[in-house]
Amino acid sequence: MDFNHKLITWYSDKKRELPWRETSNPYYIWLSEIILQQTQVKQGLPYYDAFVTQYPTIFDLANASETSILKLWQGLGYYSRARNLHFTAKHIVNELDGKFPNTYKDLLKLKGVGDYTASAIASIAFNEVAAVVDGNVYRVLSRYFGIETPINSTLGIKEFKSLASTLIDHKQPATYNQAIMEFGAIQCKPKNPDCTVCPFQDSCVALQNQMVDVLPVKLKKTKVTVKYFNFLVFMDPNKKHFSKNALKKVFGNISFNFL
DNA sequence: AATCCGGGGTG
DNA sequence: CACCCAGGATT
Numbered sequence: 580m581d582f583n584h585k586l587i588t589w590y591s592d593k594k595r596e597l598p599w600r601e602t603s604n605p606y607y608i609w610l611s612e613i614i615l616q617q618t619q620v621k622q623g624l625p626y627y628d629a630f631v632t633q634y635p636t637i638f639d640l641a642n643a644s645e646t647s648i649l650k651l652w653q654g655l656g657y658y659s660r661a662r663n664l665h666f667t668a669k670h671i672v673n674e675l676d677g678k679f680p681n682t683y684k685d686l687l688k689l690k691g692v693g694d695y696t697a698s699a700i701a702s703i704a705f706n707e708v709a710a711v712v713d714g715n716v717y718r719v720l721s722r723y724f725g726i727e728t729p730i731n732s733t734l735g736i737k738e739f740k741s742l743a744s745t746l747i748d749h750k751q752p753a754t755y756n757q758a759i760m761e762f763g764a765i766q767c768k769p770k771n772p773d774c775t776v777c778p779f780q781d782s783c784v785a786l787q788n789q790m791v792d793v794l795p796v797k798l799k800k801t802k803v804t805v806k807y808f809n810f811l812v813f814m815d816p817n818k819k820h821f822s823k824n825a826l827k828k829v830f831g832n833i834s835f836n837f838l
Numbered sequence: 839a840a841t842c843c844g845g846g847g848t849g
Numbered sequence: 850c851a852c853c854c855a856g857g858a859t860t
Contacts, residue, residue, distance in 0.1 A: 656844030
């Protein structure tokens with residue numbers, strides 16, 4: 580409970596003022612959460628403003644063309660998010676009578692809404708006790724409790740979700756969830772966290788054991804990329820030089836070393 | 839369980 | 850340039 584109290588106090592003191600924190604309208608909360616998936620606030624904010632301006636209600640979004648939505652999404656990346664956003668808007672308007680699902684269980688059924696986003700909307704918009712576990716939460720919890728279970732392992736995902744569920748403040752789940760994510764985003768950062776001014780200096784296991792820079796643990800993804808590819812080119816005797824552009828037409832944008 | 843999807847950030 | 854960040858869908 581000391582953890583929760585300090586966290587929420589820190590949040591009251593240090594949180595950023597953001598437009599989706601001025602509302603509990605599930606449409607706006609949902610919109611902001613989809614935009615902020617894999618996206619930093621700084622990058623997503625102008626897109627959020629543009630969407631709210633152009634599509635003030637879920638009915639406006641549902642009635643829009645996919646082309647116009649994708650155009651407004653341009654530059655954000657992960658374009659399936661925009662297509663799922665449109666699909667779900669139409670689904671809620673046409674199949675759910677325009678009524679936004681209001682429980683974690685029902686939110687989870689929406690396309691483009693997984694465990695994290697369902698928990699975020701349920702807690703922030705409806706004050707349901709549903710613990711969020713995003714990248715920030717993995718980092719804060721693994722460091723504070725000194726947990727070395729890889730966050731991208733099946734066991735890790737279960738462990739952190741379970742821990743987050745035991746920690747969430749039942750009296751103010753919306754504030755608690757936003758506090759722990761905000762803390763991870765702007766203080767307990769991936770690189771160079773501000774440990775010198777951290778309210779958890781005396782209780783953070785990672786800080787006391789010099790493990791801040793190794794937590795959270797993540798499994799390597801042994802991605803094998805082809806680094807060298809040797810081949811022979813027989814020269815056209817009528818030509819005096821190789822053309823890199825000619826090779827580019829055959830192999831695409833691969834860099835070549837001529838030995 | 840592994841892979842893909844797009845950008846931005848960092849060293 | 851190489852590598853990291855990371856939620857959800859898909860296979």
